[in-house]
């Protein structure tokens with residue numbers, strides 16, 4: 564299934580773009596986005612924080628900031644495909660009930676179905692911890708270290724039906740140090756992510772991104 568990417572509207576400070584942030588883990592990216600949005604003059608704001616795990620540490624950032632925060636777990640449906648679809652239908656309903664205009668994946672560890680992507684295409688953005696198209700998938704830092712490259716980074720991209728394959732909006736490079744392990748590399752890349760992601764979301768919400 565494929566279709567056109569429909570980008571979000573150009574928003575303004577007076578009528579900011581309504582973001583939903585989807586997380587699965589610690590939420591350091593969510594925290595940096597919320598900090599960014601707490602400054603005056605942003606043309607986007609987070610209206611919903613959603614996790615697929617009730618134990619996601621990042622849910623705490625939502626609770627602290629008074630933003631509606633939901634954990635929607637996979638339902639107990641035995642058929643795998645049906646289970647994914649039911650889960651995403653529930654997420655889709657939550658997103659529409661909050662008038663979401665842009666879905667920000669921030670460490671959301673599930674691959675979205677073509678059904679879900681089709682509903683939101685152009686309005687789902689992701690950050691991946693490598694310089695895509697190099698090192699897609701769930702183990703980017705491990706793969707970067709085994710490849711022995713000296714530069715990695717992060718990529719902001721629109722989500723399509725593939726895995727880490729949608730149109731690339733921006734890269735930020737990060738050096739790999741000779742004594743890096745996965746943890747040290749992840750930490751350095753996250754620092755870059757926390758600068759890059761909010762700045763690209765600013766541009767998306769200004770209508771200044773075209774693909």
Ligand code: GRF
Pocket residue numbers: 586587588589590591592593621669670671690691692753756
């Ligand atoms: C980030 O490195 C992001 O690129 C990847 O998952 C990590 C999430 O970290 N998709 P956090 O939960 O925001 O701390």
